[in-house]
Amino acid sequence: DAKTTQPNSMESNEEEPVHLPCNHSTISGTDYIHWYRQLPSQGPEYVIHGLTSNVNNRMASLAIAEDRKSSTLILHRATLRDAAVYYCILRPPRAFGNEKLTFGTGTRLTIIP
Amino acid sequence: ETGVTQSPTHLIKTRGQQVTLRCSSQSGHNTVSWYQQALGQGPQFIFQYYREEENGRGNFPPRFSGLQFPNYSSELNVNALELDDSALYLCASSFKGQENNEQFFGPGTRLTVL
Numbered sequence: 001d002a003k004t005t006q007p008n009s010m011e012s013n014e015e016e017p018v019h020l021p022c023n024h025s026t027i028s029g030t031d032y033i034h035w036y037r038q039l040p041s042q043g044p045e046y047v048i049h050g051l052t053s054n055v056n057n058r059m060a061s062l063a064i065a066e067d068r069k070s071s072t073l074i075l076h077r078a079t080l081r082d083a084a085v086y087y088c089i090l091r092p093p094r095a096f097g098n099e100k101l102t103f104g105t106g107t108r109l110t111i112i113p
Numbered sequence: 114e115t116g117v118t119q120s121p122t123h124l125i126k127t128r129g130q131q132v133t134l135r136c137s138s139q140s141g142h143n144t145v146s147w148y149q150q151a152l153g154q155g156p157q158f159i160f161q162y163y164r165e166e167e168n169g170r171g172n173f174p175p176r177f178s179g180l181q182f183p184n185y186s187s188e189l190n191v192n193a194l195e196l197d198d199s200a201l202y203l204c205a206s207s208f209k210g211q212e213n214n215e216q217f218f219g220p221g222t223r224l225t226v227l
Contacts, residue, residue: 034214043117043203043218044156087155091214099207099214100146100169103155 004088009108018075020107022088025069032091033064035073036101037084044087044103047073083111115140117206117219125225131192134222136204138185144168145187146216147179148203156203162187163209191224199226 005023012018024033034049048055048062050071055062061074075082087106091099118137126132138145144163148156158171162181176192185206191198201223205216 041220043205043221044216045218046215085155099144099209099216100158100161100171101148101156101205101216102158103148105153105155 004090004104006086006088006104006107008105009110011110011112012075012078013112014080015077018078018082018109020073020075020086020088020109021070022072023070024088024090027068027090028092030093032093033062033068033071034089034091034101035060035062036087036089036103038087038106039081039084044101047086049091078109078111080111080113083109085109117204117217119202119204119219119222121222122220123223123225125227126194127227128194128196130194130226131190132194132224134189134191134202134204134224136187136189136206136219138187138204138206139217142206142208142217143185144207144209145181145185146205146207147187147189148205149173149198150201150203150221152200159189194226196226199224 035047036044038044048060050062063072085106085108087103117139120135146161147159150156159173160170161168165181178190180188201221203221205218207216
């Protein structure tokens with residue numbers, strides 16, 4: 001499995017944008033970039049995913065570098081409820097077999113009121 | 114729509130014992146995966162079941178086994194418990210074939226082995 005590298009922790013002020021970086025220099029041409037987050041005392045939850053183009057949904061935006069060796073999860077206006085561990089995960093296309101998620105240690109995001 | 118549920122919430126066992134953890138998948142999902150999350154670490158994939166058969170396994174010994182039932186509920190069994198088995202055990206369900214492979218996680222079962 002291709003490896004991802006994320007900062008161990010980040011802090012951000014409430015109501016400000018947050019940019020969470022992820023490096024994945026060994027990504028293959030068919031790997032999708034997924035982000036999950038784990039709120040305190042809960043299981044992980046899906047945030048967003050993309051392949052090559054930038055993506056937006058109601059939770060966040062995903063900016064993917066042109067060479068796909070890095071990506072950034074963007075929370076446009078952080079709230080206290082966004083305090084969580086954020087995981088950047090590479091996944092092969094669904095046709096390639098089982099659908100496991102390979103988690104690293106993620107980035108612990110702290111929101112300052 | 115009912116989410117993924119797990120039971121029990123917490124469990125304490127002693128070394129050498131056996132444990133069974135249970136998971137009820139989200140309605141409409143046909144695949145269940147189990148993960149182990151040690152304190153301060155990301156979840157680690159144990160195995161996945163699809164149509165009642167194991168469909169992939171992580172780096173876990175055979176004393177970790179599972180079952181998936183026709184109603185897509187699932188069990189994780191761990192025999193001969195060791196102290197290092199103390200962790201949060203997460204179940205995730207998904208629908209095989211869905212474009213984004215989104216997995217829906219339960220809240221987990223916290224297992225403590227003494």
